Amino acid sequence: MKASQFFISTLKEAPAEAEIISHQLMMRAGLIKRIGSGIYSYMPIGLRSVRKVEQIVREEMNKAGAMELLMPAVQPAELWQESGRWEQYGPELLRLKDRHNRDFVVGPTHEEVITDLIRRDVKSYKQLPVNMYQIQTKFRDEIRPRFGVMRGREFIMKDAYSFDKDVDGMKASYDKMFNAYTAIFKRLGLNFRAVAADNGSIGGDGSHEFHVIAETGEDDIVYNPNSDYAANIEAAEAVALIAERAAPTQTLTKTHTPSKGKCEDVAEFLGVPLDKNVKSIVLAVDIENQEDDSATQIFLVLLRADHTLNEIKVSKLAGLSNYRMATEAEIATAFNTTPGYIGPVATAQKVTIIADKTVANMSDFICGANEVDYHHVGVNWGRDLPEPDLIADVRNVVAGDPAPDGNGTVGICRGIEVGHVFQLGTKYSEAMKATFLGENGKPQPFVMGCYGIGITRILGAAIEQNFDAKGILWPQSIAPFEVVICPVGADKSEVVREEADKLYHSLIQAGVDVIIDDRGERPGVMFADWELIGVPHRLTIGDRGLKEGLVEYQNRRDTEATKVPVLEIHAHVLAQMSVA
Amino acid sequence: MKASQFFISTLKEAPAEAEIISHQLMMRAGLIKRIGSGIYSYMPIGLRSVRKVEQIVREEMNKAGAMELLMPAVQPAELWQESGRWEQYGPELLRLKDRHNRDFVVGPTHEEVITDLIRRDVKSYKQLPVNMYQIQTKFRDEIRPRFGVMRGREFIMKDAYSFDKDVDGMKASYDKMFNAYTAIFKRLGLNFRAVAADNGSIGGDGSHEFHVIAETGEDDIVYNPNSDYAANIEAAEAVALIAERAAPTQTLTKTHTPSKGKCEDVAEFLGVPLDKNVKSIVLAVDIENQEDDSATQIFLVLLRADHTLNEIKVSKLAGLSNYRMATEAEIATAFNTTPGYIGPVATAQKVTIIADKTVANMSDFICGANEVDYHHVGVNWGRDLPEPDLIADVRNVVAGDPAPDGNGTVGICRGIEVGHVFQLGTKYSEAMKATFLGENGKPQPFVMGCYGIGITRILGAAIEQNFDAKGILWPQSIAPFEVVICPVGADKSEVVREEADKLYHSLIQAGVDVIIDDRGERPGVMFADWELIGVPHRLTIGDRGLKEGLVEYQNRRDTEATKVPVLEIHAHVLAQMSVA
Incomplete structure (x- = not known):
């Protein structure tokens, strides 16, 4: 990739409407452009990170046996009337009429469509389980869209739906998705927690949120630093702080x-x-x-x-x-x-x-x-x-409360919800009369689960967790580019051009996602741009260094650059990438 | 890929609403499911072909120097008011209001959004040319949606927009896109023609449609079998059939x-x-x-x-x-x-x-x-x-007319429009006051081109051109799978299971997109399903053949299977694939 082909337009100042750091940095780095309230275009560099997140999600979903399909964005109201959500869903549901005055919605989620598909095609328990997912643009008409892609109106989501013959099957499908999500967020390189969440009427382990840990998170998460236990404060169990009632010592x-x-x-x-x-x-x-x-x-x-x-x-x-x-x-x-x-x-x-x-x-x-x-x-x-x-138990947990799992005390941190796995049970299948013939030959409602990941929201959450004064600190797996080469004075120096080009091609050969800054900008401008955009590894090639046979390597998270012999730089970059 | 994981649900009969063969076969093969009038879900097998088309388009667009971005599906009405299309566009434009009663559209196309993006960021001729594209779901509220994905309301389109400093630049960008489209349709394995089209007020070579040639096409195309000349009948030049007026011989x-x-x-x-x-x-x-x-x-x-x-x-x-x-x-x-x-x-x-x-x-x-x-x-x-x-020239060309390029006579065939390249000029940049500073230091409107490919429509067009009585005949490049292995009697024969599995893994190793039919269906059911779905190469492994050391290879376009020694089958398949 060559920087001159890309549409690099960085800003010194973020627009006033950008209240949080991820929004500010995404605007300043030119990853997104605002088209309307809560509606953005993903510019070429930003889209690269979106696609990398999508691909990791897709690979892990496939590995877990889910099948990708694509449902329509515009959905007939009839399906929502059947499920009852046409009435229940508030004004976040973007409703519209077509030219024939028929009602439609721009889908914020797809339980109705998938339940309709499955009830038409799956007739027998022998065809179960089924798990289908899509990666798709959704719309939710937030009353106050803000925080850029963190709470936009139009966003990309991965939504999956599992169909099982019984509750045990649903729980097995749920566990698979839970494990797939854990694998996904690990590969994304994010510090996250799977958090037991409130899940309405189902109870038990029926729902987990996946949170990226960040001080700017909107949710309070109760966690045990000594174990895997974590729960949204809405759902976290608050134990009795006094084990046994003492006898009275005072008079009333x-x-x-x-x-x-x-x-x-x-x-x-x-x-x-x-x-x-x-x-x-x-x-x-x-x-x-x-x-x-x-x-x-x-x-x-x-x-x-x-x-x-x-x-x-x-x-x-x-x-x-x-x-x-x-x-x-x-x-x-x-x-x-x-x-x-x-x-x-x-x-x-x-x-x-x-x-x-x-x-x-x-x-x-x-x-x-x-x-x-x-x-x-x-x-x-x-x-x-x-x-x-x-x-x-009717109170909120506070930091220092005994952990419900009996292992020390809990802390409270803030998190950004980026995923949610949910045991739906038969809520939609019963409402929509979606049944299959069970082993006993009788019709039974599908037992469902649903599983969402906010693809575009992950970009914002990753930045909230990974930034410094200069800009974004992308995890390598979702950085728009893994490596940037900055040739200094390439317009004047044949040898700089040659060495930069050689290195560029050798890294491409090695399968590295590398961009070369061929815009002819001054070093200060190049460095500032790539630090803002947050490319994890930077190589600077200049005449002065080359005279001594040296090239500069700088990890975006380091304060100092390292001088590396030209002959070793290729191996050095690959070694740095493998530990990232 | 294993067939048991996929959601294979074929039908003997197409629904009555499916009037044309591609619609019938896509429904029967279970590639799409109807959700509403002109609105479909792409099922896992169908989506594989969509993604293959997308990937070919993406690679050729990137090769031509275009940059991928992603613009919103829901667009503010203000931009359409600026361009004038809020009034001009008919009821195909799906208009809606958000919760604050503001007007929006579900985008059928993105000239307004891209022009807005470019006018905000491109200030100087030095930043030009720019060519950006996206692959995205669009909505066009057709009065009478029909023919499945051929004239749906929701569809996937690749739309690209070029911005140049002058008409020569625009023509160069246009030529690049014309060549990229030619490369795309070649790689898709389709019989196509680039057809000079009517392009409103711009004239000249300002617009070409790319048509897949098929008897069921809606458009009449005038073409010269001896040259590259082709034009939509709307635009094809009709020459004088009498070179010179003869002197009168009769009295009035x-x-x-x-x-x-x-x-x-x-x-x-x-x-x-x-x-x-x-x-x-x-x-x-x-x-x-x-x-x-x-x-x-x-x-x-x-x-x-x-x-x-x-x-x-x-x-x-x-x-x-x-x-x-x-x-x-x-x-x-x-x-x-x-x-x-x-x-x-x-x-x-x-x-x-x-x-x-x-x-x-x-x-x-x-x-x-x-x-x-x-x-x-x-x-x-x-x-x-x-x-x-x-x-x-006010008449329609008829077959046998002299070719306008002077090289023999023209024929007329029917085509399905799947792509369109268009020299827009300054229509949008002038309406939306999108200017840059030219070399003379004065503001000038961008000179634009736009370039569309109907991604999902290509599936329908490919089938209209490639089918037989048994089903679809996919070009290999966009078939949902390249090869299917059908083990016969695998439930009873260990050796069949082993050989099938060995072949399956050896083909995966060779990078072949292969599916194995592990559903345990009878041969007749397997063959009928895969012929309907249209996988180009089929391998049948059964006990009887294996006793003689033979496996059956059948090309979807051949009437007879070929018996091939087990040891040679891997190489045989690769050879067949390389000529496809």
Whole structure:
């Protein structure tokens, strides 16, 4: 490849709209150009990295026995009506009408299309399992597209779908995909974690997200530095921090806490640690009821004061899937007080008390007294109030919590989701009446899994994890070029041209993806461009060095260049590449 | 590749909607599945052929110095408003609104996006020429999608755009693309012709279509079997069939031709050849005129009776771009007669007479006498009526016409358009104010070319040209697999399994794209499937043959199989492949 053929247009400054480093660097390096909000063109250099990611994904998917197909981007609405998502999916679904006024969508995902294909062609359990994938442009009409390719509207995704005859089969297909994803992200050269994720109604090990670890990530990941355990904070189990409830040592005392409506203020005022306090959160669930259509059930959730509520966990408790925060009026009725002084002792009205696992084992704790400016001190379960109606994990994990796998304590890091494997079960096959004849001769719904990788998002995530002040630090496997040769003063020196050309061809012969900068730019411009673009290995060939028989090698991650004898440079580059 | 991993689902009958052979065979072979009107999924086997076409196109484009990029499928309407096509483009343009009610299109083509990209980044003539291409899914909302991938709504296209500083540069870029296309269609193994096409206002050699020759083609192509000359009938030059006008030999005679309103009837009635007759066609052009807004100009076009009008050629004559057929009332006013008896001699009103080149050189001809049931016989230009106001080529070429390149006569065949190269000039750069600084330091519009190949359409066209009663006859370069191995009775015979496996691996080692049919189907089913799918080379390994040390080789285009010694079969297949 010759730089003069490429469309190299780097910028000193990123456009103001680029808020995060990957967006800034991709714009500055000229990898992408903005066409509209959340819509980009991939320029020749950027597309090279996209294609390398695609190829690694494709090879590992094929190796895992998945078959590549290509489904349409524009899909008939009928399929979405069948699955129910035509109604359920929000405005992210780009809907449109064709010239005959028929409804279509620009596909954000393809569960409906693949389920339709499989139900038409797979008639018997003997044809199962089937796993099909595609690499395709999708559209999701984000309300606020930003961060470049990290949250664009149009993006490239690899989406795979497995069809099995039973749950065991689905789990085997899932494991294959889990392993393929692990192989993919290793080959991509990224620091990543497979993270147990919330997966709606299926439970168990039914869903993992693959996260690239980066400080700028949007998701909190709970991980065990001593094991493979990792989970999205939404799904990570928070264990009880107190193993067993201690016997009461204090008497219940209603204490004046004037204007101390926050746990932190109460703790300071009373001179006790924050973790002796219990926080009260009041939730409401509106119950549809034929006789009385305005019935509302009130729940009091109790957390230790230094913990925070995990809304996903709460919503999975029986009867709480549609919970909302209670209004001040509802609180006044149920507790006869105002927020800040609510507590579980002697409520004005019967409420359901849900204690977090840690709170359930607390003794001599402090909580609101259901009277303005008063708290109870020395509260004890069983003595001062009945045992909780429900004990459950309803809080977010914090760093230092014991690991759920029993192996030390967890840390929390931030990650960027780039892949997701998901046990779908029969959600789509039942809705769309997609069945096969089982071994018993009876029709059964396919048991499905789905598996996504954000191809273009990986570019952004890789950069968030790999950059410095000068630009991108591509992992070698997805760099637009592996090696760049910068001839200095080639216009004036025949020998520089010759040596550069010789090296260029010898590296091509060796199968290296090499580009030579034949634009005739000054060294400073060449170096700055290639450092910004992030090519992992650079060779500088100039008259001065050649007089001593030397060429400069610089690894993009090193601060200094190394002088290498001309005769050894070819081998030196290959050696550097093999350890990258 | 193993057949059991693939999703092989062939059909005995094509669905009723499949009207043409390529559509029928692609459906029967399971290469595509219909998702909606003009919208298909490419199944694993079909996608393999798509990818092979793409790869050949990509390699030749790269070789020609074009750079691959990827532009968005969903494009902001603003760009189309700038170019004027938001208004000009009909309902084929799939328009839509996003959640913020902004207008977008699903791109049928990308002139606007690429012109926008280039105007932002290319500032100087020094950066030119630039040629960029993409391989991408497009959407064109055809009013009546049909013929499978031949006229679908969603399809894959390779579109390239060149930007030059001047017309000479554009022509050089165009020639490069013309040559690249020639190389592409040769490598695809298709019988094709580069055909001079009508190209609107640019004229000259500004546009060529690449046609796959097939009887089922929609376009008539005029070609010279003795040279490279070929042109779409819309654009093919029709020369004068009479080199020089002969002197009159007959006197003008008004002749009674009762109820003979057609040239054929007149010729038969008078006992003269049809080519002594002249056909009159009356056209009208409405002229906008500030004083009299209903002015209409009447044109009388004269063709030899055995010729047909070429509407494209007529519309390019000065003042005729908006012509229409004259009404009977207009004919009555201008000629004082009814259709069937119109002629150029003594018209009732002044009309502009356009004679086709051949008619202009006729003498002693026959035409309508502007009186019902009467024709003139022995008409001669200059003597019986003034010379024509305009002599022009306004007819369609017919087979046997002299070739415009002077080398023998032309034939007419039918073709399927699969590629188009086009000199755009400054149409888009001027509309979108896309300029660069020229050598004179002044802003100048880019001079553009555009170059399209219908990737998915090529599959259909290749089949229209290559099929038999059993199925598809893929050219080897784009067959989903090059070789299929069919082991017969593998379930019962260890030696069959071993030999098949050995051959399979030896061919893979040799770089052959081979599939082994491990489905355990009967020979008849295997053969029928692979003949339908169209794999070019088949090897059959069975116990009976192996006892004699023989394996069967069958070329998909041969009627008989050949028995080949086991030891020679590897070399035999490679030899057969090298001549394919």
